[in-house]
Amino acid sequence: MLRVENLVKSFDGERRRRRAAATGATDRVFAVNDVSFTVSEGDMFTLLGPSGCGKTTTLRSIAGLERPDSGTIEVGGRALFRALEGQRVVSVAANERGLGMVFQSYAIWPHMSVFDNVAFPLQVRRRGQRPSKREIGERVGRVLATMELDALAGRQATKLSGGQQQRLALARALVIEPPLLLLDEPLSNLDAKLRESLRYELKRLQRELGITSVYVTHDQTEALVLSSAVAVMRDGNIIQLGKPREIYQKPNSRFVAEFIGTSNFIPAKVEARDGERYTVTALDGPLELNSTADIAVGADVVVSIRPEAVEVGTVPRGGETLNEWKGTVLTRAFLGEAVDHVVRVGEREIRARGNPSVSIRPGTDVFVRLDPDQLSLVPVD
Numbered sequence: 001m002l003r004v005e006n007l008v009k010s011f012d013g014e015r016r017r018r019r020a021a022a023t024g025a026t027d028r029v030f031a032v033n034d035v036s037f038t039v040s041e042g043d044m045f046t047l048l049g050p051s052g053c054g055k056t057t058t059l060r061s062i063a064g065l066e067r068p069d070s071g072t073i074e075v076g077g078r079a080l081f082r083a084l085e086g087q088r089v090v091s092v093a094a095n096e097r098g099l100g101m102v103f104q105s106y107a108i109w110p111h112m113s114v115f116d117n118v119a120f121p122l123q124v125r126r127r128g129q130r131p132s133k134r135e136i137g138e139r140v141g142r143v144l145a146t147m148e149l150d151a152l153a154g155r156q157a158t159k160l161s162g163g164q165q166q167r168l169a170l171a172r173a174l175v176i177e178p179p180l181l182l183l184d185e186p187l188s189n190l191d192a193k194l195r196e197s198l199r200y201e202l203k204r205l206q207r208e209l210g211i212t213s214v215y216v217t218h219d220q221t222e223a224l225v226l227s228s229a230v231a232v233m234r235d236g237n238i239i240q241l242g243k244p245r246e247i248y249q250k251p252n253s254r255f256v257a258e259f260i261g262t263s264n265f266i267p268a269k270v271e272a273r274d275g276e277r278y279t280v281t282a283l284d285g286p287l288e289l290n291s292t293a294d295i296a297v298g299a300d301v302v303v304s305i306r307p308e309a310v311e312v313g314t315v316p317r318g319g320e321t322l323n324e325w326k327g328t329v330l331t332r333a334f335l336g337e338a339v340d341h342v343v344r345v346g347e348r349e350i351r352a353r354g355n356p357s358v359s360i361r362p363g364t365d366v367f368v369r370l371d372p373d374q375l376s377l378v379p380v381d
């Protein structure tokens with residue numbers, strides 16, 4: 001449905017602009033630096049990353065609000081933008097792209113009713129493309145019902161709660177039945193509770209209506225909950241692209257592991273390898289794990305261990321149990337839905353997260369077990 005290929009967008013920074021004027025230098029910031037991805041029909045694709053990584057610029061380029069330096073953007077096989085060397089540039093104006101957009105600030109029209117806010121994008125269509133009054137009424141009614149705003153159709157838009165206003169902004173984007181919906185941090189102005197409930201609502205809607213969407217957020221939980229695929233961005237590049245579970249369980253770098261959730265990082269050396277099965281030395285002994293990373297024997301690496309992949313018990317399992325280590329509990333913290341134990345193993349401290357029914361007093365000697373399938377190898381930064 002959406003294909004973005006080799007997208008590049010650079011800007012002159014404020015200071016850089018002044019310097020360029022004085023010296024003639026053309027120093028540029030590459031906000032998006034050769035980004036490629038595809039989104040299949042019905043998928044929710046998320047661009048995730050810290051502030052300034054280029055996610056908004058990527059989305060604005062798809063929307064037609066930024067003009068990229070080069071690359072291709074196609075929706076449903078139609079080129080919306082194409083600038084390739086030696087070819088004539090194709091650039092469809094934003095209002096001709098027919099895409100739905102919802103941004104951080106809901107930008108609803110305050111002087112209009114809920115109904116009119118949603119009807120407006122249809123009413124302003126050119127003659128010939130504008131649906132009849134009856135059809136507009138039907139389409140608006142349907143979208144308002146989906147967004148559970150039908151009872152408020154006659155109310156002035158400003159007299160809605162924050163969550164209702166955000167649903168209205170979504171309704172207005174959906175009424176044009178866009179082939180692609182672009183969402184830029186649409187929930188970030190809402191309080192935590194509302195944000196969470198709208199997150200699930202968005203997911204339900206996305207499933208029910210099968211809308212293809214591109215979602216921009218810096219909130220990792222939101223990305224994991226909502227997306228079919230996540231692209232983690234850093235400094236204008238996509239550094240990992242995959243299903244939420246893959247990104248979480250098999251981060252390909254320390255940056256991804258740290259940005260999404262928390263991790264223990266243990267320096268290690270690759271001792272042996274048989275396909276995807278690795279033996280590394282870490283914690284003063286051998287550690288077995290599975291990894292799709294291609295790392296040579298002898299290389300220094302870092303093992304990334306999610307706290308919930310660490311099991312702590314007071315009795316050894318022994319026998320053939322892999323990756324079992326002796327340790328001592330240093331601290332424990334009750335988090336309500338889980339208990340964290342920090343365990344000293346040799347020179348290192350490892351954080352374990354487990355069921356709150358298992359709570360072990362600090363000072364207790366314990367056994368720590370690490371599941372080989374839940375460990376990942378990341379390169380040393």
Ligand SMILES: Nc1ncnc2c1ncn2[C@@H]1O[C@H](COP(=O)(O)OP(=O)(O)OP(=O)(O)O)[C@@H](O)[C@H]1O
Pocket residue numbers: 011012013014029030031032049050051052053054055056057058218
């Ligand atoms: N109009 C502009 N002029 C100059 N630099 C810009 C402009 N827009 C973006 N940038 C720069 O491009 C880089 C990427 O910005 P972008 O807004 O895409 O990041 P982001 O990941 O969406 O961040 P945020 O979450 O803070 O919105 C940043 O370094 C930013 O300062």
